[in-house]
Amino acid sequence: MGNGMHSETPWRSSIMLGLCFFLSLCIFRYEVLFFPPYWDSITGLFSEAVWLDDHRFDYYKLMYETPGYNLGGARDRLFSFYPTLQALLIRLIPDTSLLLLINHLLSFGYASVALLAFYHLLRYQFTKDISLLGCFLLLGFPLFITQADALYMEMPLLAFSLSALACTIYRRPVLGACLAMLAMYTKPTGIICVATLFVFNLIDLTVTRRQRRAACGILGICVLLFIMQWFLYQTFYQEIDDAFRFMRGALKGFFQSMPDFLMLYLIFGLFTGLTLKRHLQEASFTIKPFFITLFKDRLNILMIVFLSWFTLFYMNIIIILPRYFLLCLPVLLFGLISLMVRYLKRAWLIRSGILILTGLFLYNLSGRLYSVYPKNDGFILERSLEYMDDMRLNIQLAKRLEEKYADTTIITSWPYIQMLVLPQLGYVTKPLNAVTINGPLSYGPFTKAAATKDTVWVYGPNCFSGMYGYYPHEDELIETISKGERQVVIFRNIE
Numbered sequence: 001m002g003n004g005m006h007s008e009t010p011w012r013s014s015i016m017l018g019l020c021f022f023l024s025l026c027i028f029r030y031e032v033l034f035f036p037p038y039w040d041s042i043t044g045l046f047s048e049a050v051w052l053d054d055h056r057f058d059y060y061k062l063m064y065e066t067p068g069y070n071l072g073g074a075r076d077r078l079f080s081f082y083p084t085l086q087a088l089l090i091r092l093i094p095d096t097s098l099l100l101l102i103n104h105l106l107s108f109g110y111a112s113v114a115l116l117a118f119y120h121l122l123r124y125q126f127t128k129d130i131s132l133l134g135c136f137l138l139l140g141f142p143l144f145i146t147q148a149d150a151l152y153m154e155m156p157l158l159a160f161s162l163s164a165l166a167c168t169i170y171r172r173p174v175l176g177a178c179l180a181m182l183a184m185y186t187k188p189t190g191i192i193c194v195a196t197l198f199v200f201n202l203i204d205l206t207v208t209r210r211q212r213r214a215a216c217g218i219l220g221i222c223v224l225l226f227i228m229q230w231f232l233y234q235t236f237y238q239e240i241d242d243a244f245r246f247m248r249g250a251l252k253g254f255f256q257s258m259p260d261f262l263m264l265y266l267i268f269g270l271f272t273g274l275t276l277k278r279h280l281q282e283a284s285f286t287i288k289p290f291f292i293t294l295f296k297d298r299l300n301i302l303m304i305v306f307l308s309w310f311t312l313f314y315m316n317i318i319i320i321l322p323r324y325f326l327l328c329l330p331v332l333l334f335g336l337i338s339l340m341v342r343y344l345k346r347a348w349l350i351r352s353g354i355l356i357l358t359g360l361f362l363y364n365l366s367g368r369l370y371s372v373y374p375k376n377d378g379f380i381l382e383r384s385l386e387y388m389d390d391m392r393l394n395i396q397l398a399k400r401l402e403e404k405y406a407d408t409t410i411i412t413s414w415p416y417i418q419m420l421v422l423p424q425l426g427y428v429t430k431p432l433n434a435v436t437i438n439g440p441l442s443y444g445p446f447t448k449a450a451a452t453k454d455t456v457w458v459y460g461p462n463c464f465s466g467m468y469g470y471y472p473h474e475d476e477l478i479e480t481i482s483k484g485e486r487q488v489v490i491f492r493n494i495e
Helices: 011-028 040-054 059-064 082-092 096-123 128-139 142-149 154-169 173-184 188-203 209-233 242-248 250-257 259-282 287-296 298-314 322-344 347-363 387-404 416-421
Strands: 410-412 434-436 456-459 475-483 486-493
Touching: 011 096, 011 128, 040 059, 040 082, 040 416, 082 096, 096 128, 096 142, 096 154, 096 322, 128 142, 128 322, 128 347, 142 154, 142 322, 154 173, 154 188, 154 298, 154 322, 173 188, 173 209, 188 209, 188 298, 188 322, 259 287, 259 298, 259 322, 287 298, 298 322, 322 347, 387 416, 387 475, 387 486, 410 416, 416 434
Parallel strands: 410 434, 410 456
Antiparallel strands: 456 486, 475 486
């Protein structure tokens, strides 16, 4: 049940298994196949993609003449190929419904590749049934489902990263390095995979020196390019004590909103400690034999190195969003499965334990086990299917505004402004006369003083709407649109 499960699944079987994962997602999540983008996918990725399409892929203008994301411009992911891919799809597929369908099928495809790669990683060490059940454990996790739904970069990042790990563990380090480079140019956090494989290839003596040298060369170039992009893009501003602020602030808040990740992190810490202890005992507590036996434990070391780099990387990021942790979710689940296999021993107990946990994850799909989040902040709601009410609310709101207020000036905040002025997103069929007071946005600044009696305001409680609000004693309520716990208010200012 432990080591010795190194045989690879034949390609035909791999394709069939991946197809089964893909069809399962299509059947289970059919209702989202025509859903438009959501939250950061609206304000970042697709805003840049639409800009690229409108400006004929003028990258020079995007780099030097367009404001960045934080200043209200379209420039968001300058060193990612994904906005360009979306811009090409927008250019080639003018029908919005077909565009959304193809995008969702692509996302399900990435999720299927991630599941297949995870299966191969598990199969390296465990039996077929345990490996397959482990995949369904990952598939049933709320965050995995929401990011399979989302038209964003997290799922392709995960697919490329896990594929890179799988290729490397099966002694194809050069292909693994190339896939790690793809991960980095999907989203900069792919550098975690690059750094992991660079370290692993330095210590892995089971492949030829030529392969290791070629892989390390590719990965080293990636590291140098990342450092250069770091300075060019200037995305990592930090003060001296930011790491400490992170540890007691952002990370604490994240684990409070998603305690299941805290438990998985603690379990992986236990897995790491027990793995190191076992190798120390095998080496009779002497250093050189310890490292020799440790480096032979290839998959466990690969996973430990990956989570170490992941943690070190995010200690330098102040704002922690739930979706960022999708990248480490399979690694955390690997640690959990490893401990179950090591201590439950019997196959039926292991299978039962994984099935019970899968059932628990499925029960939590809609966030039943999470604390209630009162606002319409998609970056929190997308931790589970809680986001579905907000998504349906956004669709209904956009339809209502287009039907009743197409000729009226609409004042609102992010992400509603992008939804209303970019028909390529699929919320409206034509740009509405919508403006925002959130700052010097390229979509058109507007101030409350300039509003007329016919102007309508749209307010949804989220992190972008702090500059204004609905006050019953000052404003005239037109209507309230609600879906589940989420609501948006349409009103006029009567002062």
